[in-house]
Amino acid sequence: MGATMETVSKAKSHGGVQGVYRHDSAITGTPMTFAVFVPPQAANGPVPVLWYLSGLTCSHANVMEKGEYRAAAAAQGVILVAPDTSPRGEDVPDEPGNWQFGSGAGFYLDATQAPYATHYRMYSYIVEELTALIAAQFPADMSRQGIFGHSMGGHGALTIALKHPDRFKSCSAFAPIVQPSTADWSRPALEKYLGADPQGWRAYDAVALIEDGKRFPEFLVDQGAADPFLETGLRPQLLADACASAGIPLTLTLREGYDHSYFFISTFMADHIAWHAARLAR
Structure with missing residues (x-):
């Protein structure tokens, strides 16, 4: 499989172009679809890049349509x-009745356990293959990258930023799973993807990565106070405690009345993008 990119759709929006693209991934061994919005300023030269990682059950389309x-x-x-959020296809192992695992639930990791290790390699797909494709095919200034995401995607953004502080200048999250190795809706997935030893999960756990010495300049996190997953799956205070112990600045805001949905995300999306843009302008 190569790097040839197919354009699925393009539409003008806010002076820029919203596109959807597909390519055959050498890393996942499947076709992969992704969305890219290019702003009008890119007509004058490369502009900063902001990565958005979506949550469980989502694809590229959720934030594109509702974000x-x-x-x-x-x-x-x-x-x-x-x-x-995951590889997809008839040959990709899945649990169709389990929304917390398999299709739509790749957890931005590289699986090590059969039969998942062949295709579920979303960490390498994003930080290696898709990054190279964006650099080659779009007017992107790859020296100015930020990353953010929601829920499972917030987990992905935090862990990827912590492992690549030289690449990303900014990182934020909406309602992230901050310690997936102990959260009720992610621990079973980590065991299936990575094996039974919890030590092997620490590379994909933001709190554990901070405990193990990884650092990032600062984080921004928004969390809905009415989120039904707040106490059992998300637990942002664990990230706050880890950041405080490590001396990492964290702006954590509990938003009264907001839940886990895109009604919440879309409300604060512009704030996050402006926050990233200020740091990517440096």
Whole structure:
């Protein structure tokens, strides 16, 4: 499989272009679809890149259709990339009745256990293959990258940023799973993907990565106070405690009345994009 990219759709929006693209991934061994918004400023040269990682059950389409990011991305002059959340296809092992595992639930890791290790390699797909494709095919200034995401995608954004502080200048999250190795809706997935030894899960756990010495300049996290997963799956206080112990600045805001949905995300999307843009302008 190569790097040839197919254009699925393009539409003008806020002076820029919202596109959806597909390519055959050498890393996942499957076709992969992703969305990219290119702002009008890119007509004058490369612009910063902001990666958005979606949550459980989602694809590239959820934030594209409900995230309300294009006006802010156009105003700030940033490219926004929205990858899929897992490999997909008839040959990809899945548990169709389990929304917390398999299709739509790749957890942004590289699986080590059969039969998942062949295709479920979303960590390498994003940080290696899709990154190279964006650099080659879009007017992207790869020296100015930020990353953010929601829920499982917030987990992915935090862990990827912590492992690549030289690449990413900014990182934020909406309602992230901050310690997936102990959360009720992610621990079973980590065991299936990575094996029974919890030590093997620490590379994909933001709190554990901080405990093990990984650092990032600062984080921004928004969390809905009415989120039904707040106490059992998300537990942002664990991230706050880890950041405090490590001396990592964290702006954590509990938003009264907001839940886990895109109604919450879209409300604060422009704030996050502006926060990233300020740091990517440096």
